[in-house]
Structure formats: C-alpha cells, structure tokens
Amino acid sequence: MSILIYTESENGMFKKSALELASYARAIADKLRVELIAVSFNHKDHQTLGAYGVERVVQISDPSLENFTALTYAENLASVALANQVNLVVLSSSANAKYLAPLLAVSLSAGYASNVIGLPESFDYLTVKRSCFTNKAYNTCVLDNDINILGLSTNSFGINENHKEILVEDKSANLTKTNFEVERIEKSSGQVSIADADIVVSGGRGLKGPENWHLIEDLASTLGAATACSKPVSDMGWRPHSEHVGQTGKPVASNLYIAIGVSGAIQHLAGINSSKVKLVINSDPEAPFFKAADYGVVGDAFEVVPELIEKLKAFKS
Amino acid sequence: MKILVCISNVPDTTSKINFTNDSKAFDKNGVQFIINPNDEFGLTRAVWFQQKQKAEVTVVTVGDLSCEPILRKCLAIGADKAIRIDLNPTDGFQVAQQLSFLCKEENYDLIIAGRESIDYNGAMVPGMLSALMGYNFVTNCVVLEIKDNFAKVSREIDGGIETVSCQLPLVIGAQKGLVEEKDLIIPNMRGIMQARQKSLTVLPAIESDVKSVITKFEKPAPKGAVKMVDPNQIDQLIDLLHKDARVI
Ligand SMILES: Cc1cc2nc3c(=O)[nH]c(=O)nc-3n(C[C@H](O)[C@H](O)[C@H](O)COP(=O)(O)OP(=O)(O)OC[C@H]3O[C@@H](n4cnc5c(N)ncnc54)[C@H](O)[C@@H]3O)c2cc1C
Ligand SMILES: Nc1ncnc2c1ncn2[C@@H]1O[C@H](COP(=O)(O)O)[C@@H](O)[C@H]1O
Numbered sequence: 001m002s003i004l005i006y007t008e009s010e011n012g013m014f015k016k017s018a019l020e021l022a023s024y025a026r027a028i029a030d031k032l033r034v035e036l037i038a039v040s041f042n043h044k045d046h047q048t049l050g051a052y053g054v055e056r057v058v059q060i061s062d063p064s065l066e067n068f069t070a071l072t073y074a075e076n077l078a079s080v081a082l083a084n085q086v087n088l089v090v091l092s093s094s095a096n097a098k099y100l101a102p103l104l105a106v107s108l109s110a111g112y113a114s115n116v117i118g119l120p121e122s123f124d125y126l127t128v129k130r131s132c133f134t135n136k137a138y139n140t141c142v143l144d145n146d147i148n149i150l151g152l153s154t155n156s157f158g159i160n161e162n163h164k165e166i167l168v169e170d171k172s173a174n175l176t177k178t179n180f181e182v183e184r185i186e187k188s189s190g191q192v193s194i195a196d197a198d199i200v201v202s203g204g205r206g207l208k209g210p211e212n213w214h215l216i217e218d219l220a221s222t223l224g225a226a227t228a229c230s231k232p233v234s235d236m237g238w239r240p241h242s243e244h245v246g247q248t249g250k251p252v253a254s255n256l257y258i259a260i261g262v263s264g265a266i267q268h269l270a271g272i273n274s275s276k277v278k279l280v281i282n283s284d285p286e287a288p289f290f291k292a293a294d295y296g297v298v299g300d301a302f303e304v305v306p307e308l309i310e311k312l313k314a315f316k317s
Numbered sequence: 318m319k320i321l322v323c324i325s326n327v328p329d330t331t332s333k334i335n336f337t338n339d340s341k342a343f344d345k346n347g348v349q350f351i352i353n354p355n356d357e358f359g360l361t362r363a364v365w366f367q368q369k370q371k372a373e374v375t376v377v378t379v380g381d382l383s384c385e386p387i388l389r390k391c392l393a394i395g396a397d398k399a400i401r402i403d404l405n406p407t408d409g410f411q412v413a414q415q416l417s418f419l420c421k422e423e424n425y426d427l428i429i430a431g432r433e434s435i436d437y438n439g440a441m442v443p444g445m446l447s448a449l450m451g452y453n454f455v456t457n458c459v460v461l462e463i464k465d466n467f468a469k470v471s472r473e474i475d476g477g478i479e480t481v482s483c484q485l486p487l488v489i490g491a492q493k494g495l496v497e498e499k500d501l502i503i504p505n506m507r508g509i510m511q512a513r514q515k516s517l518t519v520l521p522a523i524e525s526d527v528k529s530v531i532t533k534f535e536k537p538a539p540k541g542a543v544k545m546v547d548p549n550q551i552d553q554l555i556d557l558l559h560k561d562a563r564v565i
Contacts, residue, residue, distance in 0.1 A: 070444075070454065095475045099456050102444025105410070111528035112410070114440050127532075132438050136334040140533040180453050180483040185474070193476030199564070223565065241459070241494040242473055247330055247435055248354045248493050256564035267330045270435075273537075277562045279554075280543075290543050295557060299548030307551050312565075315555050 002035040003028060004086040005054075006077055008094055009043040016159070016196060017092035019052045023160040024152055025090045026053025027119055039080050041065050041073065050166035052159065057166060062173035067182040068096050074103040075174050081108060081147065088126070089149045093253075094195060101151055111143035114151035117274075134247045134270040153274065154195065154253040194245065197226035199256040200275070202245060204230040204268075206261020206282065206301055210238035215305045216260065222312045228252065230262050246271035261301050264289025281305065318372040318463065318485075319423065320363045323416060323430035323442065324391055325353040326384040330435065336534040343436070343534065345383075352387055355431025359491030361501055362461055363429055364395035370463065372427075373397050377419060379412045381405045385517065392512035393504035399515070404522035407530060409437065413445035414525040420450055425486065427468075432457050432490040440490070447488035455481060456490030 005025045007018035022038065029036040038054045040046070042065055046057045058080050065072065077100070081089060089104065091097040098114065105112040115130040117138065126143045128150060194200055201220040203213065213227075220227045227243060234244035245252050247270040257275035261282060262268060269292050272278070280293040283300050290296045297304055328334070328348045335344040352360065366372035376391040377400040378384045388399040400419065406412045420428065428450075430443035440456070447454035453468075459478065460471035468487050471480045473494070504512070544561075546554045558565045 095457060095473065098440050099444070099472075102409075102413075102441040103448045103454065105441070105528075106413075106445050106448035112441055113529060115438055132436065132534075133328075133334045134435050134438060136536070137336070138535050138537065139531045140535075141529050141531055143529045145528055178453075178483075180481060182479060182481050183469075184480040185477060186479075187474075187477035191476065195475040235498045242478075244493065256558070256562070270330070277558075277564050279558070290545075292540065293543045294541070294562065295554065296543045296545045297548050297551075297554065298545070304548050304551070308554070311551050311555055315559070315565075 001032070002037055002084050002086050004077070004081050004084070004089045005036070005038050006089075006091055006097065007038045007040045007049060008092065008096065009040060012043070012045070014043070014045065014048050015092075015094070017094055017154055019048070019159045020155070020157055021090055021092050021152060022049055022052035022054050023162070024119070024157040026160070026162050028088070029053070032123060037080070037084055037086070039077055041076070046166055046168050050164050051161055053162035053164055054166060055164045056169065058169050058171050060171050060173050062175065064175055065173055067185070069178075069180060069182060070096070070100040070103055071178065071180065072175065074100040074107060075176060077104055078107045079174055080171065087147050089147070091149065091151050093151055093154045098151060101149055105149050108147045108149070109145070110147040110149050111145040112149040112151070113141045113143060115153050116150045117153050117156045119157075131274065135251070135273040136270055155255065155276070156253070156274075192224065192226040194226045194228055194243070194250050194252060197254050199223045199225035199258070200228050200245075200252050200254045201225045201258045201260070202228035202230070202262060202272075203233065203260050204262030205232050212302070213239065215301065218309050219258070219305055219312075222309050222316070225258075230268055259289055260305060262289060263287050264292055318366065318370060318427060319425045320366060320372050320374045320427045320429060321420065321423070321425040322356065322360045322363045322374060322376045322391070322396065323428065324356050324360070324376050324378045324387060325431065325434040325436070326350050326378060326380055326387045327353045327434055327436045330354070334536065336536075340533050340535060350387060352390060353431050353434050355433065355490070355492050357501060358493060358495045359429035359431060359489070360391055360394060360396065361496045362491065364502065365496070366463065367395065367397070375400060375423075375425075377402065377416065379404055379406050379415045388517055389512050390504060392515045392517070393508040394502045395508065397515065399517040401517065401519045402522055403519050407527045409439040409441040410445055410528040411525050413442050413449060415522055416442070416446050417449040418523045419520070420446070427463065427485060428452070428488040429491055430488065432492040443488050443490040450486070450488070452486040452488050453483040454488045458489040458491050459494035461489060461495060
C-alpha cells in the first residue's frame with residue numbers, strides 16, 4: 001500500500017499546489033502508516049519535496065515530455081502506480097491535473113472524486129467531502145475501489161513543512177506513439193494566473209470601460225495578484241475571456257478576492273465563493289455582494305481604488 | 318461527419334440549492350432545468366459544423382423521463398436527433414460507460430461534452446469517455462476547427478492557451494469562449510415546431526459499473542457578518558486585511 005502524488009512544476013520550481021498536495025498526502029500517509037511517493041516530470045529539485053513530507057520521488061525525464069500531454073502523463077503515472085502497489089493517488093486542481101485525472105482513472109480502473117475539500121472522513125470505505133453545485137453545496141462521496149484518485153481543491157488544505165529523508169529514483173518514460181501534437185503554447189508572461197494566485201483583483205461593469213482597467217491592474221501589481229472580471233465585462237470584450245470568473249467562467253479559490261464594481265450576481269458568487277476572504281468595493285450599499293463579503297467599502301471605485309493603491313504601496317515599503 | 322453532443326440537465330444558474338429532508342438528494346421542487354451552459358457552447362459549435370460542413374448532430378443524455386424537455390430544446394436549437402439512455406446515473410463513470418456503449422455502435426467522429434457540469438462539477442465524463450473509447454481528448458476547449466480528418470483545438474491552460482492538432486475521432490470538453498455569447502441560439506417558433514417532428518429515441522441502459530456513491534449533501538455554514546469600512550478610513554482597511562484576515 002502506498003500513496004502517489006503528481007507534483008507539477010513550472011519554470012524549474014514546484015508549484016505551490018504541488019507542495020499543498022505533498023502536505024495533504026503526508027497527513028494521510030501518517031494516518032495510514034504507508035509510504036508517500038511523488039512523481040515528477042523533467043524536474044530535479046527534490047529536496048523541496050522532502051521538506052513537505054515526501055519520502056520517495058520517481059523522476060521521469062525525457063525531452064519529449066517537455067510539453068504536457070494528458071495521455072502520456074497519465075500513462076506514466078499509471079505505470080508508477082501499478083509498480084508500487086499504490087491504492088490512493090492524489091492530484092491537484094490545476095488545469096493539467098484535472099485534464100489527466102479521468103484518463104488515469106480509466107487506465108487504473110480507479111474511482112475518482114474531484115474538488116475534494118479536506119482529509120478523508122473515513123478510510124474503511126474511502127469517504128470524502130467535495131464541493132458541488134459550483135461551490136453552493138458539498139457532497140459526501142464514498143469510493144469503494146481497489147485504487148482511488150482524489151483531486152484536491154486548491155487552497156483547501158494549506159502547506160505544512162515536514163522534513164523527510166528523500167530517496168530519488170529515475171525511471172525511463174513510457175512513450176506511446178500518438179497522432180496528437182502540441183503545436184503552440186501562448187502564455188501571458190509576467191502575469192500571475194488566476195489558478196495560482198494568492199490574491200485575485202476583479203473588476204465588473206462598475207468600472208465603466210476598458211480604459212479604466214489600469215485601476216485593477218495597478219492594484220493587482222501592488223499586491224502581486226492576478227486580474228479577473230465578471231462575465232459581462234468579458235462578453236463586451238473589455239477583458240479577455242480567460243479572466244472571466246464565476247459559475248460559467250473560472251473558479252477562484254484564492255486567499256483574498258477583491259471585487260470592484262461587481263454587483264455579486266448569484267452566478268458570479270458561485271464561482272468565487274471558495275475564496276477565503278472577500279473584499280467588496282461598490283458604490284451601491286444595497287449591492288448583493290456585500291452579503292457574501294468579509295470586508296466592504298461603500299464608495300466610488302474611482303476614488304477608493306487609487307487611494308487604496310497609494311496606501312498599500314506605503315504599507316508594503 | 319457524425320457529431321455526438323452529450324447533454325447534462327442541470328438546475329438553472331439562479332436556482333437556490335436545497336436538498337431533501339434526508340439530505341440524500343437534490344430537491345427539484347420549483348427548480349427550472351436548463352442545458353448545462355458548457356454543453357450549450359458545445360451544441361452551438363456542433364450546429365455550426367452542421368450548417369457549414371454538413372455534419373449530422375445527435376444529442377444524448379443519460380437520464381430519466383424528466384430530461385426530455387431539455388432534449389427537445391436541443392432539437393429546437395438545431396440538433397438532428399436525440400437519444401435518451403434510460404438511467405438515473407449514480408456517478409460520472411457510469412455516465413461515461415453508458416455513453417461508450419452508444420459510441421461503440423455509432424462510431425461518431427467528434428464527441429462534444431462540457432468541461433464540467435454545473436451541478437456535480439465532476440469534470441470527468443468526457444475524459445473517461447475518451448479513455449474508454451481510446452479516442453483523442455482535449456478539455457477546456459476554446460477553439461475547435463475540423464478539416465477532413467484533422468482537428469485543430471485550443472484549450473485554456475493556467476495562464477494561457479495551448480493549441481494542439483490531432484486526428485479524429487476526438488472528444489472535447491467545451492467551455493465558454495468556444496463560441497461567442499451572441500451566437501448562442503434561442504429556439505424560435507419554427508425550430509420548436511420542427512423539433513416535434515424530429516426523433517427522440519429512448520435506449521435501455523446496459524449494465525454498468527459504479528465507482529462512487531454520494532451518501533449525503535449539505536450546504537455551507539452561514540457566513541459571518543460583513544465588516545464595513547468607511548471609504549475615508551482606507552488605513553483601517555489595510556490594517557484589517559493585514560492583522561485580522563492576515564491575507565496581505
Ligand atoms: C447562465 C448564466 C451564467 C452566468 N455566469 C456568470 C459568471 O460565471 N460570472 C459572472 O460574473 N456573471 C455571470 N452571469 C451574469 C450575472 O448574472 C450578472 O449579470 C453579472 O455577474 C453582472 O456583472 P457585473 O457585476 O460586472 O455588472 P452589474 O451587475 O451591472 O454591476 C455593476 C456594479 O458596479 C457598481 N458600480 C457602478 N459604478 C460604480 C463605481 N463608480 N464604483 C464602484 N462600484 C460601482 C454598481 O453598484 C453595481 O453593483 C451569468 C448569467 C447567466 C444567465
Ligand atoms: N447524465 C449525463 N448525460 C449525458 N452527458 C452528461 C451527463 N452528465 C454529464 N455529461 C456530460 O459530461 C460533461 C461533464 O460532466 P461532469 O463530469 O459531471 O462534470 C457535461 O458537461 C456533459 O456534457
């Protein structure tokens with residue numbers, strides 16, 4: 001019996017979600033007294049993983065794995081799982097992890113629960129709580145299979161240091177020939193992505209037009225935050241679709257979510273509700289968003305935001 | 318080209334979410350059901366292929382009789398025919414397996430599902446279906462072009478866009494961006510009348526596996542009251558975010 005995690009890295013560093021995964025899986029491994037194994041692709045800084053509780057790393061390196069492809073990555077994870085009597089695989093909620101999880105589930109004949117929000121409630125029959133109805137509710141889910149896969153919701157467990165002596169093992173890649181080819185990856189450089197951000201600053205129709213977005217961008221860069229927007233803002237082309245958050249857009253699970261000139265429609269709230277702390281700036285004291293907020297400022301964005309930026313800069317320095 | 322669009326019947330996005338007294342099921346009382354928004358983007362793209370590239374579009378749902386109005390709506394939007402697989406599914410794997418039985422018989426070139434359903438949020442059915450069929454798979458799909466037997470597909474990744482090319486058959490998980498919001502089709506009278514003449518076939522479910530069971534639903538605990546800060550006291554706001562919430 002052992003637990004397997006897939007630790008993702010970017011630009012030569014493990015992602016924060018990988019460390020959260022390690023921390024979460026360590027807590028389970030301690031409870032069950034089983035080994036925790038991490039798989040990493042084309043990445044060598046393994047001491048970091050040891051600091052978060054991983055005991056063994058299987059590293060798979062191959063130039064052809066440079067671009068993520070769900071099927072190839074899933075096949076390689078499956079072969080490590082089968083070779084090590086793994087009965088629990090834990091994945092993050094990154095776009096890539098959610099892409100490969102169902103493929104891995106079929107290849108291992110495993111059960112799969114996504115959006116898991118905490119440690120399992122029971123291990124006799126693996127029982128987990130997961131969010132559903134786009135964060136409007138939770139369900140308790142029982143997975144009674146020889147192998148199960150859990151997808152951990154971002155920021156739902158946190159990161160705990162826990163030093164272990166780490167054993168590194170090299171494994172050659174399984175490469176099946178496919179007709180599937182990654183042609184191009186366009187990344188907006190230098191920007192924090194909504195998925196990875198600790199803080200997200202979001203603007204709504206209250207900002208009046210795209211020419212005012214420097215307010216959102218300045219506040220975001222002061223905080224090292226990602227920028228986001230409401231649905232009508234992206235529908236009108238003020239901002240790219242990739243910034244649209246909510247029930248039909250991206251989910252947000254940041255530590256701090258700042259909503260400026262967003263009314264707080266139920267579909268918007270659904271997608272951002274799992275953010276820990278919500279700050280709302282809106283000129284209308286009756287805006288529904290205040291009911292879902294932790295902190296609220298009733299005021300004109302064009303006055304409040306510049307002052308907030310200025311004072312934050314002073315606070316940071 | 319034969320296209321299958323997988324449709325999930327979900328509560329309207331404005332619905333209050335309530336559960337039955339034993340917390341074991343969603344309380345459908347007074348709830349309006351809609352086509353899962355991600356599936357609607359996919360269906361709209363499928364109808365585009367039908368009109369521009371002579372594709373044949375079938376919609377399918379795995380569900381009981383109560384799902385039929387949504388299938389009729391898909392027909393009114395433009396799908397050529399509809400199939401209901403008669404089973405109230407327990408989990409996403411079961412749905413994928415039921416769909417795979419149909420796909421094995423019909424050999425669709427392109428299978429369009431949603432990135433995720435807004436009720437279960439499994440994000441598992443399309444990927445599992447592709448794996449069961451051995452087909453190519455792209456999820457979070459925002460661009461889909463087909464030429465001959467080849468697809469060019471872009472998907473949203475964390476912080477960017479990735480473009481891939483592959484051969485059909487292909488399964489995609491559709492999401493916002495795949496079509497423009499203004500291109501979503503609202504059924505007109507003619508469409509609704511035509512939909513009545515189109516075929517809606519009910520297929521019996523084939524025995525399938527269940528890999529997970531939901532034992533209980535619950536709602537999040539009510540939130541504490543909001544702390545209001547005077548717009549002239551921005552220092553106090555920063556102080557609260559730093560010391561009280563500890564997020565900056
Ligand atoms: C099927 C469906 C799915 C949807 N999915 C989503 C989704 O995923 N995400 C989403 O966001 N929406 C979604 N919506 C849309 C949603 O219902 C709302 O229409 C939308 O969220 C409103 O956007 P908004 O808050 O930017 O605009 P508005 O509702 O117009 O709100 C603007 C706000 O700005 C405030 N304001 C105005 N001037 C100022 C100022 N100077 N300073 C400060 N505040 C000011 C106003 O008081 C108001 O509260 C969906 C709708 C449907 C039907
Ligand atoms: N019961 C169902 N019948 C047909 N298609 C479904 C069903 N449930 C889910 N799907 C499809 O699978 C997608 C993802 O659903 P899920 O895995 O539940 O998030 C949906 O957007 C639909 O396209």
